[in-house]
Amino acid sequence: MNETIRELLARVGGLPVAVTELEDAADLYAAGLSSFASVQLMLAIEEAFDIEFPDSLLNRKSFASISAIEQTVAQIVKAREAA
Amino acid sequence: MSLPAFAADMTLGARARRVAEVAAENADRVDREARFPQEAVDAMRAERLLGIQVPISLGGEGASTQEIAEVCSILGQACAASAMVFAMHQIKVSSLVEHGGDSEWHRDFMRELCARQLLVASATTEGGIGGNLRNSICAIEIDGNICRLTKDATVISYGVHADVIMVTSRAHADAAPGDQVMTVFRKNQYTLEKTVDWDTLGMRGTCSDGFIFKGEAPVTQIFPKPFAEIAAQSMLASSHLLWSAVWYGIAADAVLRAQAFVRAAARKANGTTPPGALRLAETSNLLQLLKSNILSGLKAYEDAKAEPDQLSSMAFSIAMNNVKLASSETILTIINQAMIICGIMGYKNGTPYSLGRHLRDAHSAQLMISNDRILGNTSTMLLVQKPDTSLLG
Numbered sequence: 001m002n003e004t005i006r007e008l009l010a011r012v013g014g015l016p017v018a019v020t021e022l023e024d025a026a027d028l029y030a031a032g033l034s035s036f037a038s039v040q041l042m043l044a045i046e047e048a049f050d051i052e053f054p055d056s057l058l059n060r061k062s063f064a065s066i067s068a069i070e071q072t073v074a075q076i077v078k079a080r081e082a083a
Numbered sequence: 084m085s086l087p088a089f090a091a092d093m094t095l096g097a098r099a100r101r102v103a104e105v106a107a108e109n110a111d112r113v114d115r116e117a118r119f120p121q122e123a124v125d126a127m128r129a130e131r132l133l134g135i136q137v138p139i140s141l142g143g144e145g146a147s148t149q150e151i152a153e154v155c156s157i158l159g160q161a162c163a164a165s166a167m168v169f170a171m172h173q174i175k176v177s178s179l180v181e182h183g184g185d186s187e188w189h190r191d192f193m194r195e196l197c198a199r200q201l202l203v204a205s206a207t208t209e210g211g212i213g214g215n216l217r218n219s220i221c222a223i224e225i226d227g228n229i230c231r232l233t234k235d236a237t238v239i240s241y242g243v244h245a246d247v248i249m250v251t252s253r254a255h256a257d258a259a260p261g262d263q264v265m266t267v268f269r270k271n272q273y274t275l276e277k278t279v280d281w282d283t284l285g286m287r288g289t290c291s292d293g294f295i296f297k298g299e300a301p302v303t304q305i306f307p308k309p310f311a312e313i314a315a316q317s318m319l320a321s322s323h324l325l326w327s328a329v330w331y332g333i334a335a336d337a338v339l340r341a342q343a344f345v346r347a348a349a350r351k352a353n354g355t356t357p358p359g360a361l362r363l364a365e366t367s368n369l370l371q372l373l374k375s376n377i378l379s380g381l382k383a384y385e386d387a388k389a390e391p392d393q394l395s396s397m398a399f400s401i402a403m404n405n406v407k408l409a410s411s412e413t414i415l416t417i418i419n420q421a422m423i424i425c426g427i428m429g430y431k432n433g434t435p436y437s438l439g440r441h442l443r444d445a446h447s448a449q450l451m452i453s454n455d456r457i458l459g460n461t462s463t464m465l466l467v468q469k470p471d472t473s474l475l476g
Contacts, residue, residue: 032262060312
């Protein structure tokens with residue numbers, strides 16, 4: 001999952017730095033992720049993992065770092081499997 | 084004065100109305116001469132309104148956003164420029180209250196703000212960023228315990244009249260444009276070199292000239308939280324809500340004038356309904372919509388404050404954007420209707436029904452953070468956000 005997220009981030013994130021140089025815990029907003037790019041990233045992740053982010057998870061915190069995105073996606077996938 | 088009479092006299096509403104009286108007396112002169120509403124701001128200090136939002140434990144009154152909005156609306160009915168100065172000051176204070184509580188320097192500063200009734204201005208706009216306050220070009224330079232900043236601030240409302248300016252910048256020389264901090268500078272810690280004159284259609288008394296800002300202060304005066312968080316969690320909501328409250332005040336006074344005009348006409352009309360009466364009914368309907376819109380926004384903010392996740396959610400940002408869009412557009416329709424009702428007496432300056440100043444001031448609303456930019460942001464969020472279609476939710 002980490003790899004897919006990194007790929008998508010490299011494609012739509014528009015970051016001024018190389019994604020390979022980012023730690024999992026690095027603050028993506030500080031790295032230059034704009035709010036427009038963060039929405040593009042959300043859309044790409046929804047498509048790639050075939051999920052929909054519930055409104056409660058559509059906030060800055062859920063997308064603050066690569067590991068935060070992983071946790072958010074995992075949480076949604078887990079909830080879907082439980083249902 | 085008896086104790087109950089004294090208590091009634093000291094309510095926030097009563098104090099705001101006394102300031103509004105002073106503001107109303109000077110409103111036309113402030114507008115004509117494009118000068119700072121000094122009398123009204125002196126009255127705000129005398130009534131100790133500048134520190135009301137600060138918590139009681141730090142010397143303020145812990146006033147809620149709703150209470151502050153009511154003051155904005157009362158002042159807006161008298162002089163939009165005075166009301167906007169008050170609103171902009173309170174928006175800066177909200178950043179201190181919501182994000183400065185963990186820092187000793189900022190807590191001490193809040194105490195001082197209340198004690199000395201300091202007026203706070205904002206320098207978020209910068210030449211070259213295209214109006215997007217979430218980007219900075221300038222960067223703060225940190226040298227041991229001291230920070231230095233130079234900013235081409237194309238707009239600092241009441242810049243020369245403020246005691247303090249809060250300035251945004253990139254967090255350090257290598258930071259991305261969106262990686263920003265905000266720093267509090269006191270008057271003796273900066274210089275302002277005027278670059279742009281504020282000679283505008285309306286809101287002339289806000290004296291929003293442009294300056295080259297140069298400041299130097301201890302690093303402790305930098306807000307401990309990133310500006311992105313401050314902007315998302317307190318500035319967005321408090322700006323849209325308090326501005327809207329000022330705009331509501333302008334529109335409410337316009338409707339009051341139109342109603343007075345229709346009433347005077349009705350008295351002379353011997354039993355027939357004057358022609359403006361129907362239009363007045365339509366206008367009062369719009370004013371009520373405007374009011375409901377702002378009130379629901381204020382309630383959403385108070386509710387969201389209890390849940391930080393809610394505060395940074397897209398649904399909340401969209402709701403606040405919508406409050407701003409609707410209020411800034413509706414006031415123009417309302418005031419225009421009021422002018423049609425009052426006819427030439429509304430169009431002329433210096434009559435009891437004059438509406439020129441109202442209409443000119445109201446035109447600023449769509450441009451204070453351009454509605455097109457806000458629509459653009461909302462449209463991006465709507466690509467992923469799932470709306471809550473319930474009536475009460």
